[in-house]
Amino acid sequence: PLLEDRARTPGYTRLVGSTLDAAGLAFDHDLLEVGCGPGSLLRWVVDAKRVRSVVGVDINDYLLEEARRQADRQGLGDAIDLRHGNAEELPFPDARFDITFSSTVMEEVDADRMLAEMIRVTRPGGKVVVIVRSVDIPWVVNAGLPPELKARVEAASGGVAKRGCADASLYRRFTDAGLRETLIAPQFLPIQAGDGRGILMRRVLEGMASTLDRDDAAVFTQSVAQARDVGLLSVAWPHHCAVGAKPE
Structure with a gap:
């Protein structure tokens, strides 16, 4: 439900769409999403971008089965090829895709191994596109919080695996891996109270409250x-977005 709700958030599709547009995604491209989960973004790409072929890979069989169900439900089952596989050892030959893409997956794996695999399966001249949550850029929370509490909440960050990447080192990793013309694009994902079914906003606010002691959490909850109630609640979630070209 969380991943589906995020995909229904207008700010998220704008963030992903603008990054894919910066990569030059076109109708004659073969696209791979690494860590596709329930296929929310793949279905959006098929509907909004009209590329030649769309492939998704994920290590979680349950999410892949959900991706198949959702694709079939929307009449997109024949348009999306879903595979089981590990982001650190992709089950595809070299130079298979024009654009290899991932959103909020590199935080959870060995980032350098994943990036190397994404580059391997990308065609020379093709693009590698990665979006990660940011732990080094403050959030923006519009909820009428007292200034000191607001500063603490906005500085809170999520977890990242030992070898994962969730900061500006993403851009250096692209350069170190040999990618060219790297686009450095920190962006905020705006979340409004009425977006989707409200699941994403609720999870974000619960995560922020969990970092506070009881008294501060009570103030936070009341302010939110x-x-x-007055229609002013909004949050901006920082992300790092990178696009790099594989040398010819």
């Missing part, structure tokens, strides 16, 4: 409720 008041901001929601």
